[in-house]
Structure formats: structure tokens, C-alpha cells
Amino acid sequence: MNNYAEILVVDDMPDHIAYSGNLLRAEGYRVFAAASGKAAIRFLEKRIPDLILLDIQMGDINGLEVCEMIKSNKKTRDIPIIFLTSETSPEIISRGFELGGCDYVKKPFIKEEYLARIKTHLQVSFQQKELTAANNELTQFCSAVSHDLKAPFNIINMLIEMLRSELGENPDESIATIMDMIVSKATQTKTMIERLFDFSKMCNVNAVVRQVDIRPIAEETYHDLKELEPDRDIEFICGELPLVDCDEVLMRIMLKNLLSNAIKYTSKREKAVIELSGHSEQGYNVIKIKDNGSGFDMTYSNKLFQVFQRLHSEEEFEGSGVGLALIHRIMERHGGRVEAYGEVDKGAEFSLWFPKR
Numbered sequence: 001m002n003n004y005a006e007i008l009v010v011d012d013m014p015d016h017i018a019y020s021g022n023l024l025r026a027e028g029y030r031v032f033a034a035a036s037g038k039a040a041i042r043f044l045e046k047r048i049p050d051l052i053l054l055d056i057q058m059g060d061i062n063g064l065e066v067c068e069m070i071k072s073n074k075k076t077r078d079i080p081i082i083f084l085t086s087e088t089s090p091e092i093i094s095r096g097f098e099l100g101g102c103d104y105v106k107k108p109f110i111k112e113e114y115l116a117r118i119k120t121h122l123q124v125s126f127q128q129k130e131l132t133a134a135n136n137e138l139t140q141f142c143s144a145v146s147h148d149l150k151a152p153f154n155i156i157n158m159l160i161e162m163l164r165s166e167l168g169e170n171p172d173e174s175i176a177t178i179m180d181m182i183v184s185k186a187t188q189t190k191t192m193i194e195r196l197f198d199f200s201k202m203c204n205v206n207a208v209v210r211q212v213d214i215r216p217i218a219e220e221t222y223h224d225l226k227e228l229e230p231d232r233d234i235e236f237i238c239g240e241l242p243l244v245d246c247d248e249v250l251m252r253i254m255l256k257n258l259l260s261n262a263i264k265y266t267s268k269r270e271k272a273v274i275e276l277s278g279h280s281e282q283g284y285n286v287i288k289i290k291d292n293g294s295g296f297d298m299t300y301s302n303k304l305f306q307v308f309q310r311l312h313s314e315e316e317f318e319g320s321g322v323g324l325a326l327i328h329r330i331m332e333r334h335g336g337r338v339e340a341y342g343e344v345d346k347g348a349e350f351s352l353w354f355p356k357r
Helices: 014-026 037-044 063-071 090-098 111-167 173-202 215-226 248-265 298-303 323-333
Strands: 006-010 030-034 051-055 081-085 103-106 210-212 234-238 244-246 272-281 284-291 337-342 348-355
Touching (some): 006 014, 030 037, 037 063, 051 063, 063 081, 063 090, 103 111, 111 173, 210 248, 215 234, 244 248, 244 284, 244 348, 248 272, 248 284, 248 323, 323 337, 323 348
Parallel strands (some): 051 081, 081 103, 234 272
Antiparallel strands (some): 272 284, 284 348, 337 348
């Protein structure tokens, strides 16, 4: 790492730049210098270093302003910034972290501490870049695999239809049954591949959080799902709901999964009851979806949010086993959590805990 890491030192004191440069070059780093905030911004237009050492007190633009400009630029916002400062005000130090600085070293600094902090943040930065590259590669791989695996199932369905045509309108009952089983299993497998791809994409999604009124979203989602089963007797109770800090698109995905599950697992009830409610608690806004369906055994609740783990057989209820894993991942993206409670044959309740912002 030391042989290729590039560091930009931004300081309006030439002797400070010279001292830092000598220390860093002795460790094998490649060092660049900017004697002002404006010079640093001009440098970053042409070259992206691996780390920036930024003095707070400078004549033209102070380090906090420079940091804010760097972090607001898509090309430079991921560069780690360590502040170099003789400033001891907690407000200024705190402001530096709020603007995106990752650390600070107090002047006059101790050589060993100075170098150790630089090495640590370079390691973290390089590991983050490697992880990002690996995630991107995994996403591309999943996309390719999803496309390549779905194609054979489309061919299977096409061949089955050709076989039906050859056999005519009245094929042997056992042959017809086998063909239907093949189509059913091919369709299930294709759906699982699609859901797994959706889940892999969710690993890289960042939530765009704003305050959202989820009541109209929930009502619209429920009515869309209910239209698919018009003959069922379902009572949907939507209580008072707090405004929630969330990504609206991801919220729609979660509500669709949770409400469709509630409708599915109440299918054996003469009258299904699904209740949506919310409240505030301990710095969170909590959204709850409760039903009077088949429920589940809490002994196996640790499996609920794992990919392709199901607590009911395919014969009882259809499904891919990805929906709840997807919800768990989305709530992690919000800095929140999802909780589940159930009893066999007495229904289930899911709670989404969104941090207040």
C-alpha cells in the first residue's frame, strides 16, 4: 500500500508542508502539496489522491469550507480527509466531522500518531474501494446469471406448449399432469431466480430518505392486491399512522410484500382481518401489520429473514422465500429493523422500526 498511496497536503505554512512531506515520503507515500484551499480545489480537478491532510486555519478558504466543497463533489466526496489543526474548540472539531472529515490530528503532532492515523485511514479507504468493486462485480455476475438461467426455462415452457399442440386437445391424463408439473416447477424456479436477483441488487441500494405519509401508499397497495382475489372476505383496518422518514420507493416494496403475505396466509380463514397501525416509541416511528392467518412457530423465527427459508411448505402456501429477507435488507438500509411475532394458527405481526430524523 505504501508504495502507491498518493496524499495531498493542504496547508498555507510552507514549513508545515515540508515537514509533513519529508515524513510521508520516508514512509513510501507519494506526496502532493497545495498552499491554499483554492489551490487544493484546482488540484482535485485534475487528480484524485487517496487521502487529504487538510489544515483548518488558512488564509483564503478555511479547511472546513474546503472539506464541504470536496464532499459535495461526486468525483471527490469519497476521499478520506484528516484535519490538521491547533484548534481545540469542540464545536469546530464536531463541525469537521459533520462535513465529512474522518479524523483530526492536533498540531504540533506526534510523528508516530500522525503516521498511524494516516496508515489506518488509507487501509480503510482501500478496503472500501475493494469491497465496492467486489459488490459491483457480484451485481454484474448476478445479472448475467439471472439472464442466462431464465432463458432455459422459457425454452422449457415453449417446448411444453409445442408438445401440447402435438398431442391435441385430449392428451392422456397422466401425460397432461406431468406437463403441468414441469411448467409449474419451471415457473417456480424462474421466479426464484428473479427474486434472488432483486435481493442481490438491494445490497447496493442507498435509501433516499424523506418524510413520507404512508397511509395512501398502504391503501393503494392493499386495493391493488385485493383486486386479484375479489371473492375473498377481507377486512382491512388502517389506523392512525405517523409520518415516517423513509425511501418512498423502498417503502412501497416492503408494504407490498407484507400485505401480500398477510393476504396469502389468511387465505384459509372464512374472514381475513388485516390491521395496519403505527406509533412512536424510543426515537422510532413504528409501523405494524397484523393478521389472523396461519401464523408461525417462534422457535423457528430466526429463519424468517434468511433467503429461501420458509416456515410453510410449498403445498400449503406458494412463495419464493425472498420477500422477508428483502424487507430485512431494506430496513438495514434505513438504519432501522424489522421484528416478527407469531403463534401457530393465531396470526402474525410484523413491526418496522424507522429511526426519527
